[in-house]
Amino acid sequence: MDPVVAAAVADAHRTEWGRILAAAARLTGDLDTAEECAQEAFAEALGSWTGTGVPDRPGAWLTTVARRRAMDIIRRRDLLRGKLPLLAGRDAGDGPDAAGTEETFPDDRLRLIFTCCHPALAPEARVALTLRLLCGLSTAEVANAFLTSEPTMAARLTRAKKKIAAARIPYRVPGPNELPHRLATVLDVVHLVFATGHTAPSGGTLQRRDLAERALDLARMLRLLLPDEPAVAGLLALILLTDARRHARTDANGQLVRLAEQDRSRWDESEIHEGLELVRESLLRRPYSRYPLMAAIAATHATALTPGTPDWAQILSLYDELIAVWPSPIVALNRAVAVGEANGPAAGLAALDAIAGEPELAGYHYLAAARAEYLRRLDRHDEARLAYDEALLLSANDTERHFLAARRDELPPSDAPERPRRP
Numbered sequence: 001m002d003p004v005v006a007a008a009v010a011d012a013h014r015t016e017w018g019r020i021l022a023a024a025a026r027l028t029g030d031l032d033t034a035e036e037c038a039q040e041a042f043a044e045a046l047g048s049w050t051g052t053g054v055p056d057r058p059g060a061w062l063t064t065v066a067r068r069r070a071m072d073i074i075r076r077r078d079l080l081r082g083k084l085p086l087l088a089g090r091d092a093g094d095g096p097d098a099a100g101t102e103e104t105f106p107d108d109r110l111r112l113i114f115t116c117c118h119p120a121l122a123p124e125a126r127v128a129l130t131l132r133l134l135c136g137l138s139t140a141e142v143a144n145a146f147l148t149s150e151p152t153m154a155a156r157l158t159r160a161k162k163k164i165a166a167a168r169i170p171y172r173v174p175g176p177n178e179l180p181h182r183l184a185t186v187l188d189v190v191h192l193v194f195a196t197g198h199t200a201p202s203g204g205t206l207q208r209r210d211l212a213e214r215a216l217d218l219a220r221m222l223r224l225l226l227p228d229e230p231a232v233a234g235l236l237a238l239i240l241l242t243d244a245r246r247h248a249r250t251d252a253n254g255q256l257v258r259l260a261e262q263d264r265s266r267w268d269e270s271e272i273h274e275g276l277e278l279v280r281e282s283l284l285r286r287p288y289s290r291y292p293l294m295a296a297i298a299a300t301h302a303t304a305l306t307p308g309t310p311d312w313a314q315i316l317s318l319y320d321e322l323i324a325v326w327p328s329p330i331v332a333l334n335r336a337v338a339v340g341e342a343n344g345p346a347a348g349l350a351a352l353d354a355i356a357g358e359p360e361l362a363g364y365h366y367l368a369a370a371r372a373e374y375l376r377r378l379d380r381h382d383e384a385r386l387a388y389d390e391a392l393l394l395s396a397n398d399t400e401r402h403f404l405a406a407r408r409d410e411l412p413p414s415d416a417p418e419r420p421r422r423p
Contacts, residue, residue: 008054016059017136022108027070041066110225117186125160135214190218202396230282234291237278241298244271256403260308293322312342329358345377365394381411
């Protein structure tokens with residue numbers, strides 16, 4: 001196989017898969033059939049490009065081939081509109097005769113992501129379908145992201161596709177009255193994909209770069225398709241400003257480096273610059289929504305005058321605004337940390353203890369880890385040791401576990417019997 005062709009096909013798969021599948025889905029009305037059409041287009045490219053060379057616009061070439069395959073299937077099966085539940089909401093004139101290149105329907109991917117993230121689907125199904133259909137991950141790769149078996153994930157994806165057909169979920173962009181709520185669901189899926197890649201829930205590495213990069217691709221796609229939405233600009237800004245620190249999050253030995261101690265020369269300045277521009281744009285319109293505020297917090301860290309000294313009073317103020325629009329226990333936890341940084345460890349510990357009974361935080365190791373750090377600063381070493389032990393029990397990421405164990409082992413030895421574990 002020609003290595004140049006193989007590399008071009010692989011690059012097109014990463015960058016164009018969602019566009020190509022969405023164009024085919026618009027015609028076939030069936031996600032499985034659309035996947036087959038897209039896969040056949042890539043298979044044909046491997047053979048055709050070896051003889052003719054890589055086309056100037058690989059995405060357009062692949063989209064045209066996939067759409068032709070879709071039209072062939074429609075003609076062979078003589079499908080009628082009544083047999084196309086996925087297309088229940090498509091516009092008149094969108095049938096086979098409307099075929100063309102990928103420019104014909106510039107929002108096909110937008111239609112597809114709103115279908116994948118429909119509220120009728122379970123949250124885990126939304127993420128799985130988005131990774132499979134928009135990002136082009138294999139079923140095995142999606143299963144790995146969810147820490148489950150490939151057969152289990154295959155069954156989950158099949159159920160989700162059947163749900164789309166049975167519930168007659170329309171393949172369309174929601175109308176103006178639906179868009180804000182539906183868009184929030186889409187953004188949450190993309191953010192969850194990034195968060196899972198930024199810090200892997202388990203395993204031997206801190207990050208899953210494949211997932212983080214896929215989320216960045218999705219956020220850029222949404223930005224292209226919805227350029228006037230502040231929430232979209234905010235999400236992309238948040239991802240860029242967070243991802244910019246990726247190289248500095250571990251040292252040469254792969255050990256975790258805290259944000260305050262990171263070498264800022266290793267941060268990605270181009271991503272920071274782009275992210276800051278997007279933050280400013282996302283904050284032009286009130287009322288603020290969740291992602292512009294989260295991006296503003298990330299921007300405050302990125303623009304600190306010296307490493308490790310962001311404006312914690314400003315960050316705390318932003319968390320106060322964020323918790324008003326998104327009253328989540330996770331936001332409350334992050335706000336409690338900001339309280340501690342702004343007002344001292346005793347205030348931070350009190351804020352953490354005030355939310356310790358939240359059910360959503362019961363198995364969240366960051367709560368125990370934050371308590372351990374503030375107990376450490378207050379010289380309550382026995383209690384800090386217990387909190388580190390609790391965080392270690394709850395964490396499944398090896399890099400984070402090594403960091404927590406090292407922090408615990410740095411504590412001075414106990415001079416008295418250890419106190420009972422906090423309830």
